[in-house]
Amino acid sequence: MTKIYPLFSGSRGNSTYLECQNTAILIDAGCSTKQIEAMLKKNELDLTKIKSILITHEHSDHIMGLRTLATRYGIKVYSSKGTIKALIEHGILNDKISYEAVSDKGFEIGDIFVKPFFTSHDSNESFGYVVTTPDQRKTAFATDMGFVSNEVRNAINGCDVLFIESNHDVGMLENGKYPYFLKRRILSNKGHLSNEACAQELPGFVKKGTTRIVLSHLSEQNNIPKLAYETSIASLLSNGMKSRLDFDIKIASKENHLGEHIII
Secondary structure, X not given: OEEEEEEEOOOOOOEEEEEEOOEEEEEOOOOOHHHHHHHHHHOOOOHHHEEEEEOOOOOHHHHOOHHHHXXXXXXXXXXXXXXXXXXXXXXXXXXXXXXXXXXXXXXXEOOEEEEEEEOOOOOOOOEEEEEEOOOOOEEEXXXXXXXXXXXXXXXXXXXXXXXXXXXXXXXXXXXXXXOHHHHHHXXXXXXXXXXXXXXXXXXXXXXXXXXXXXXXXXXXOOOOHHHHHHHHHHHHHHOOOOEOOOEEEEEOOOEOOOOOOEEO
16 A cells, blocks of 8 residues: 655645655655654654655755755655756755665665656756556656656556646736746746646546546646646546546645545
8 A cells, every 4th residue: 555645735845755565755855844844743644764755856846855854864865867966066965965866767765666757847857756666556746847748758657646747827827927037937848837738638648547646836826726627627528538437636735734645
């Protein structure tokens, strides 16, 4: 049995807890150590079980608590070669922290197998991850990408659970208060996935076997959870798929105070 808790999701910070048998990991540590400690406790999760943190990329909303968390609890950090390099240059990783640069060929952490895949984002070398448990159930974490490449599709296809970015509504972003350069960045192919772009991809993933979808990394300024949800639902229904029969779709909370989780 695998338990997955999205602890934080959105512009202010991102972190997800996954536990399988004797292995517990975090995907990203984008809030302060104090916040992560408190959220794990609130969800009745044992932080001392966590032996590894997978980092998608070096932006602050994914690594804010990393240095203190890894140092205090002796947690090993894994990421791409480019991200590890950026984390060292920014003083996040040092000789007090165990870390490893990994390739997209995959690696084992305890009971699980982790297969990274490259994503298109304005960072050194961003990764998404597919985590496979001993019973061959797969969970994909695919956020912070300007578009869904064939490599991303191939990695995600066949996953049981999919955490996927539905960052912004294009109209809200274009008519919002962000400066022009930031709007261009977000809308670029190295920015963030819009509601429409996310929704367009979902029917293909469901056809390949995905039954649980968690819309993640929603912008506080340029999105509304109901809008992201309805955009994705409309795409799935228009392709002949039935909610709760072919798929179940949720929105990751900004802060998971209610113990929301997935069991596979």
